[in-house]
Amino acid sequence: EITKEQQALMKIITDAYNRHQIPQDVAKKLLQDQYSAEENFLLLTEMATSQVQVLVEFTKNIPGFLSLDREDQIALLKGSAVEAMFLRSAQVFSRKMPSGHTEVLEERIRKSGISEEFITPMFNFYKSIGELHMVQEEQALLTTVTILTPDRPYVKDQQAVERLQETMLDVLRKLCVLQHPQEPQYFARLLGRLTELRTLSHYHTEMLASWRMNDHKFTPLLCEIWDV
Numbered sequence: 001e002i003t004k005e006q007q008a009l010m011k012i013i014t015d016a017y018n019r020h021q022i023p024q025d026v027a028k029k030l031l032q033d034q035y036s037a038e039e040n041f042l043l044l045t046e047m048a049t050s051q052v053q054v055l056v057e058f059t060k061n062i063p064g065f066l067s068l069d070r071e072d073q074i075a076l077l078k079g080s081a082v083e084a085m086f087l088r089s090a091q092v093f094s095r096k097m098p099s100g101h102t103e104v105l106e107e108r109i110r111k112s113g114i115s116e117e118f119i120t121p122m123f124n125f126y127k128s129i130g131e132l133h134m135v136q137e138e139q140a141l142l143t144t145v146t147i148l149t150p151d152r153p154y155v156k157d158q159q160a161v162e163r164l165q166e167t168m169l170d171v172l173r174k175l176c177v178l179q180h181p182q183e184p185q186y187f188a189r190l191l192g193r194l195t196e197l198r199t200l201s202h203y204h205t206e207m208l209a210s211w212r213m214n215d216h217k218f219t220p221l222l223c224e225i226w227d228v
């Protein structure tokens with residue numbers, strides 16, 4: 001069962017995860033602005049930029065993260081940004097979004113210059129996350145586990161990251177048993193989604209390249225986090 005300190009850890013992470021939401025103005029714009037491919041792309045750019053800002057703020061609240069080597073902190077953020085972003089938008093899609101917003105956002109994503117070959121796997125992933133009906137603690141911990149992946153490029157002290165990740169995995173495993181007693185495989189299914197996420201991040205790299213080709217503008221933050 002979950003110890004006292006694991007309860008405390010889970011509360012810190014879940015509160016941080018819920019505290020950092022996409023700014024309301026970005027969400028509101030989704031419904032207002034018109035529907036040209038250009039407008040849609042600008043909205044997604046704004047959304048992605050704010051999601052990265054939200055991710056950085058959230059990561060700073062992960063107990064132990066700021067004690068890691070500074071350069072490793074950056075390497076973990078750059079290495080996990082796209083996966084954390086897909087995870088968060090999948091969760092926003094499957095739950096948080098007030099009804100109606102989801103359809104609008106889906107429409108805008110489909111009409112923003114992202115080619116069909118990336119759209120399909122993206123929405124399949126959103127569906128597969130939605131079907132899990134994760135509680136918010138599971139969502140926050142799964143994102144934390146993704147961020148604390150030791151084998152990201154340029155991470156020097158992988159052991160330190162591994163120790164942190166294992167701590168989080170232990171809490172997540174116990175939480176899954178508690179929340180889904182009738183489904184012993186639930187924890188394994190969650191980790192299976194992380195594998196699906198890695199595939200999505202390869203599509204994402206190509207997505208960026210095709211936007212680049214059509215001379216779409218990125219924000220400085222998005223250029224920095226994805227070296228584009």
Ligand SMILES: Cc1cc(C(=O)O[C@@H]2C[C@H]3CC[C@]2(C)C3(C)C)ccc1N
Pocket residue numbers: 041044045046047048051085086089109208217218219222
């Ligand atoms: C460089 C750059 C990247 C994105 C992006 O990754 O968007 C993410 C892909 C889907 C998952 C999260 C996104 C915001 C999404 C919902 C469009 C959007 C605009 C942009 N100029």
